[in-house]
Amino acid sequence: MDHESRVPGRIRKAPENTLTPELQVQARKARRSFMGKALAMGAGASAAANARAASGDPKILNLPTHSTTLGQPVAARAYGTPSVWEKNLQRRESPGLTRVSAASVSFTPLQGLFGIITPNGLHFERHHQGWYDIDPSGHRLMVMGMVKSPRVFTMDDLMRLPAVSRIHFIECGANTGMEWGNVAVPTVQYSHGMLSCCEYTGVRLSTLLDMVGADTKNARYVLAEGADGSSMTRTISIDAALDDVMVAWAMNGEMLRPENGYPLRLVVPGVQGVSWVKYLRRIEVGDKPFHTKDEVIHYVDLMPDGTHRQFTSVQEVKSVITTPSGGQVLLDKGYYNVTGLAWSGRGRIKRVDVSFDGGRNWRTARLEGAVLSKALTRFNIDWVWDGSPAILQSRAIDETGHVQPKINQLRAVRGTRSIYHNNAIQSWKVSETGEVFNVQVY
Amino acid sequence: MFRCTDRMRHVLAGLLTAAGLAGYASQARAQAQAQAKPAVAAAPKPWAQLGRVATADEIKAWDIDVRADFKGLPAGSGSVEKGQEVWEAKCASCHGIFGESTEVFTPIVGGTTKEDIKTGRVANLARPDYPQRTTMMKVSQVSTLWDYINRAMPWNAPKSLQTDEVYAVLAYILSLAEVVPEDFTLSDKNIAAVQQRMPNRNGKLVYTEMWKVSGKPDVQGSTCMKNCATDMDVRSMLPEHARDSHGNLAEQNRVVGPFRGADTLQAPSANPAVLAKAATTKAASETVQIAKGTAQKPGDQIAKDANCLACHAVDRKLVGPSFKEIAEKYKGDAKAAEMLGAKVRNGGQGVWGAIPMPANPQLGAEDLQSVVKWILEAGR
Numbered sequence: 001m002d003h004e005s006r007v008p009g010r011i012r013k014a015p016e017n018t019l020t021p022e023l024q025v026q027a028r029k030a031r032r033s034f035m036g037k038a039l040a041m042g043a044g045a046s047a048a049a050n051a052r053a054a055s056g057d058p059k060i061l062n063l064p065t066h067s068t069t070l071g072q073p074v075a076a077r078a079y080g081t082p083s084v085w086e087k088n089l090q091r092r093e094s095p096g097l098t099r100v101s102a103a104s105v106s107f108t109p110l111q112g113l114f115g116i117i118t119p120n121g122l123h124f125e126r127h128h129q130g131w132y133d134i135d136p137s138g139h140r141l142m143v144m145g146m147v148k149s150p151r152v153f154t155m156d157d158l159m160r161l162p163a164v165s166r167i168h169f170i171e172c173g174a175n176t177g178m179e180w181g182n183v184a185v186p187t188v189q190y191s192h193g194m195l196s197c198c199e200y201t202g203v204r205l206s207t208l209l210d211m212v213g214a215d216t217k218n219a220r221y222v223l224a225e226g227a228d229g230s231s232m233t234r235t236i237s238i239d240a241a242l243d244d245v246m247v248a249w250a251m252n253g254e255m256l257r258p259e260n261g262y263p264l265r266l267v268v269p270g271v272q273g274v275s276w277v278k279y280l281r282r283i284e285v286g287d288k289p290f291h292t293k294d295e296v297i298h299y300v301d302l303m304p305d306g307t308h309r310q311f312t313s314v315q316e317v318k319s320v321i322t323t324p325s326g327g328q329v330l331l332d333k334g335y336y337n338v339t340g341l342a343w344s345g346r347g348r349i350k351r352v353d354v355s356f357d358g359g360r361n362w363r364t365a366r367l368e369g370a371v372l373s374k375a376l377t378r379f380n381i382d383w384v385w386d387g388s389p390a391i392l393q394s395r396a397i398d399e400t401g402h403v404q405p406k407i408n409q410l411r412a413v414r415g416t417r418s419i420y421h422n423n424a425i426q427s428w429k430v431s432e433t434g435e436v437f438n439v440q441v442y
Numbered sequence: 443m444f445r446c447t448d449r450m451r452h453v454l455a456g457l458l459t460a461a462g463l464a465g466y467a468s469q470a471r472a473q474a475q476a477q478a479k480p481a482v483a484a485a486p487k488p489w490a491q492l493g494r495v496a497t498a499d500e501i502k503a504w505d506i507d508v509r510a511d512f513k514g515l516p517a518g519s520g521s522v523e524k525g526q527e528v529w530e531a532k533c534a535s536c537h538g539i540f541g542e543s544t545e546v547f548t549p550i551v552g553g554t555t556k557e558d559i560k561t562g563r564v565a566n567l568a569r570p571d572y573p574q575r576t577t578m579m580k581v582s583q584v585s586t587l588w589d590y591i592n593r594a595m596p597w598n599a600p601k602s603l604q605t606d607e608v609y610a611v612l613a614y615i616l617s618l619a620e621v622v623p624e625d626f627t628l629s630d631k632n633i634a635a636v637q638q639r640m641p642n643r644n645g646k647l648v649y650t651e652m653w654k655v656s657g658k659p660d661v662q663g664s665t666c667m668k669n670c671a672t673d674m675d676v677r678s679m680l681p682e683h684a685r686d687s688h689g690n691l692a693e694q695n696r697v698v699g700p701f702r703g704a705d706t707l708q709a710p711s712a713n714p715a716v717l718a719k720a721a722t723t724k725a726a727s728e729t730v731q732i733a734k735g736t737a738q739k740p741g742d743q744i745a746k747d748a749n750c751l752a753c754h755a756v757d758r759k760l761v762g763p764s765f766k767e768i769a770e771k772y773k774g775d776a777k778a779a780e781m782l783g784a785k786v787r788n789g790g791q792g793v794w795g796a797i798p799m800p801a802n803p804q805l806g807a808e809d810l811q812s813v814v815k816w817i818l819e820a821g822r
Contacts, residue, residue: 069804070749088693088703088722095688099546103597112696129594144501152500153493161489182678186688186706211490223507230594231601233507237653270655282504289648291510291583293590300580301649306568308580308645312652316659327691328701329718336700346655353665359672391674395663403663413661417570421652425663429676435704435714440678 082121088112091122094190097178102130105172107193110322110341115369116167116376118196120252125259126172126194126273129229134279136255136263139227141208141247145285148213155263159249161203166246166269167375169197169343171315173272173299176422179407183438188325191426191438195341197376200267202248205241209285216242219285223292224266227281233292234275235311236268238285244269244374247280269374270345271313272420274299304415315345317404318423319352319379319396330434333387340365342377344398349377351397356383358391358427358441359406365394390430391441408442506601508589512634515588519629520610522617528607529614532596541578541618550577551618554641559621562644578619582646584637587612685709697722741816744809748802756820763794769820782814 054061082089091106098104108124125131136155144150172194178184185191209216222241226232236245246267249255256262261278268275274294289295289311300308319342324330342349348371353362365381379394396404407424429439508514530539537543541551553576558564564579566572581587592608594600603611613628621639622628628636637643651657664670680687686706688694695703702718704710711717745751753761772778785793787810789801805813 065804069802070800072747073749076747085697088695088697090694092688092694103547109694111694129597129600142496142500142504144496144505150496150501151493152496157492160492183680186680186684187691187694189694190688207489210487211493225504225507229597229600231506233589233593240655284505284507286509288509288511288513290507291586292507293586293594296583296586296646297577297580297590300646302567302575303647304568306563306565306645307647308567308582308642309649309652310582310646312649314652314655314657316652323699324701327688327704327706328695329704329714330701331715331719353667358674360670360674362667362670391676397665402659403665405661405663409663410661415570429679431710433710433712433714435710436701437679439676441675442673442677 086112089122091125092189094178094185103128105194107189108196109189110193110195110320111188111325111328113322114378116197116341116378117252118198120198120254120257120260123196123198123251123257123260124172124194127259128232131259132228132279133258134227134263139263139279139281141264141280141282143208143212143214143283143285145223145283146215146219146287147209147285148215151208151212153208155249158203158247158264161207163201164204164246165199165201165250166244166267167197167199167370167372168267168269169195169315169374169376170267170273170276171195171318171343171345173274173313173315173420176424176426177419179424179440180411180418180422181416183440185326186438187327188320188322188426191326192320192322194273195343195376197343198251199253200246200248201250202246202264202267205245205247205266205283206243208247208283209241212285214285218287221286221289223282223284223286223290224275224277224280225282225284226261226277227279231281232274232277232294233290234277235289235292235295236266236271236275240268240271247283270315270347272299272315275313299420301414301418301420303418312421315343316421316423317344317346317349317396317398317402318342319349319394319404320426321354321392321394321428324392324430324436325428326436326438328436330385330430330436332434333385336383336385337380338365338383338392339378339380340394342367342379342394342396343375344396344400344402345374346402347399348373349396350399350401352377352379353395353397354379354381355393355395356390359393359425362395385430385434387432389432391439392428392430393425393441395425406442407440506589506593508585508592510583510585512585512630515585515630515633516605517630518605518609519627519631520606520608520613521627522610522613522622522624524606525610525612525614525617528603528611532599532603533611536597541615544574548576549574550615552576553579554619556620558641559639562640562642564642564645567642567645578615578621579642582640582643584612584616584633584640587615588633682709692718692722695722741813741819744805744813745816748805748809748813750813753799761797762799765817766820767794769818772818778818779811779814782817783810786810786814 089109089112091108093101093104093106104127106125108118108122139155141153141158142150175194176191179191216238219238221238222236224234224236247264248267249264251260256265264280266277266280295310300310301312302308319340321338321340323339324336330336338354342352349367352365352367354365355362363381365379368378368380371377404423404425410422410424427439427441429437431437505514536546537550542549553566553572553574554564567575567579588608591611592603596602609628613622613626616622616628616636617624617626619641621641622636651660690705690707691703692705693703695701702715702722704714705717708717754765756765758764785799786802787805789799791798
């Protein structure tokens with residue numbers, strides 16, 4: 001084999017010299033005659049085109065560069081990224097919400113997402129003491145406390161264990177927290193964007209508790225602790241720990257992102273995000289709650305009489321229309337597929353109703369695709385906008401029969417000074433000009 | 443003959459736990475369990491050997507949590523005076539000298555009174571007009587403060603404080619809130635008594651309805667479908683001046699689809715759709731220009747992206763000449779860059795043989811310039 005043919009990707013000469021000299025002459029003649037005809041036809045066509053201006057969309061009439069040039073090769077981007085045209089859809093901080101960005105939050109752009117799965121790069125972030133990209137080979141998980149035999153697991157150990165994959169939503173307890181008193185933010189990204197939904201893969205916490213011989217008869221709680229600077233801690237009930245809590249290393253088919261706890265995080269389905277401890281390093285089995293900082297000082301619900309409700313963890317039934325939503329503009333009158341998300345920390349979504357007249361009349365929306373327990377559920381409903389002002393709302397009902405309340409119903413019980421667990425019906429006002437505004441309606 | 447019943451063993455276990463005799467307690471508990479449930483030797487799981495037993499030292503190194511009943515609290519002590527020293531050196535830059543600062547985090551101290559210390563309820567928490575809720579107003583357990591300072595502070599150097607420094611810093615905070623006097627020394631011996639003076643120790647309610655998945659929510663909506671109660675009044679919306687408080691929303695929405703983001707740099711218009719469309723198109727084309735920007739994009743990346751490397755290599759001939767050969771040929775030629783740029787852009791044939799070089803009209807001017815510069819530097 002010569003050198004040329006061993007180099008991959010080479011353009012090689014067509015084997016014309018395999019034809020006899022006579023055949024080659026014939027072939028050349030035939031080719032000339034064909035080309036001559038083609039040229040004549042082409043000249044005629046272009047003369048006709050010059051006679052009158054072509055009518056139609058220039059995007060059709062004039063071939064674009066991408067139709068007339070060579071595109072990019074495979075693996076040009078070893079790890080793929082979205083189109084540059086999608087740059088507008090990013091995680092964003094809410095200006096003025098926090099003072100330092102290492103103890104802050106970035107919000108998921110719900111206004112531009114489809115289906116129920118949140119792309120990993122757009123998953124919301126909440127860090128208390130900054131994030132790290134931890135070397136997984138040095139990461140350890142210790143399970144101890146009221147157990148027969150406290151154990152240490154490496155990632156190698158954990159990833160050999162029987163794995164499960166589950167789709168669940170994660171919502172920060174403070175999602176929509178800025179709206180308790182009044183409208184404070186313009187778009188669904190900032191009002192509801194501390195919400196994401198992924199397929200998580202990991203081992204059930206109950207498997208680990210079984211391996212260490214946890215004293216499940218006397219234990220009432222487990223403590224989960226992170227390996228980051230704040231060593232985030234939260235108390236989990238033993239019932240949840242033995243039910244659907246997972247110790248997960250993967251989200252949406254790849255390992256967790258560093259911003260979301262790489263290489264290991266707790267997944268506590270239905271429970272507020274602060275309990276999903278990232279960079280998980282330790283599980284302690286105990287018989288009393290641990291009263292951690294985020295159970296005693298933060299993530300407490302301030303009631304009108306000044307009492308703090310502690311250990312309010314389950315995310316109640318909730319929904320929101322994501323398009324059209326605040327800050328968007330309807331381009332024209334006519335038909336729209338109004339779409340949104342519904343979820344409940346207590347189980348499956350049973351029904352979603354949508355109102356276009358501020359809650360006077362309601363129609364039931366279509367639930368799209370899989371309706372999973374403690375996962376986001378996508379809903380769609382037809383709407384023909386006649387150009388007059390409208391107020392759009394959605395209202396979810398979960399399988400336990402709990403109905404998403406109005407903001408005034410929530411305020412009547414919990415006041416206006418809480419930060420957490422605002423699951424009120426969201427109202428979007430469509431003005432005559434098609435611009436959509438975040439409003440509150442009783 | 444005396445027989446220890448199950449119930450008695452449980453009670454004994456509880457008493458021993460309370461007395462701090464955990465070892466005996468767990469033994470008693472284990473016995474109680476053994477008695478209550480005759481052990482059925484379940485087959486060991488096939489994965490039971492994964493992981494390994496934690497050593498006592500490892501557990502000690504990581505088991506740092508301090509519970510409300512002070513389980514886990516290490517022995518030690520620290521004075522208010524010592525605490526002030528540590529505070530001013532390591533804490534005051536974020537929290538202020540008196541724990542009052544709002545610069546970086548919410549204030550730690552303020553809003554509590556002597557009366558609160560008596561009642562265990564912070565009265566200001568019930569006042570809708572009270573502007574701030576400080577840590578000392580909210581916290582119900584002193585153990586939580588000890589635990590958090592120990593595990594997470596100082597913010598940029600967590601877990602760097604000595605045990606006695608944690609006691610001292612906490613003593614200083616408590617003295618600022620007048621929970622302890624200025625000459626106080628906080629220790630593992632007196633911290634339980636301090637708990638009884640925490641201003642908001644009684645201001646909490648463990649709300650199990652939102653702790654258990656089976657709990658009953660406190661606020662229930664309505665399932666009414668027709669002519670339901672609503673006042674249709676817009677009670678709240680963002681004021682006009684806050685229109686662009688979160689940036690230009692045109693740049694936060696997709697450039698195609700049924701909607702565009704509103705151009706919030708302009709006042710609401712009679713026809714915002716047109717404005718929004720123009721704004722998003724402009725924003726997107728700027729974005730694309732930035733994405734295609736060549737200032738930082740290295741020459742080899744452009745060569746790869748533009749498919750140059752299908753036919754050229756840096757140091758050996760493939761279909762076309764190597765970049766080294768090209769650089770060598772045009773060394774010292776001031777017009778080489780311009781000439782080569784035109785060849786890359788428009789294609790050419792003949793200089794290096796019969797195989798033609800295809801045109802590359804998709805290359806932006808800056809990319810073209812960068813890649814030619816890179817080639818003339820022999821692909822360095």
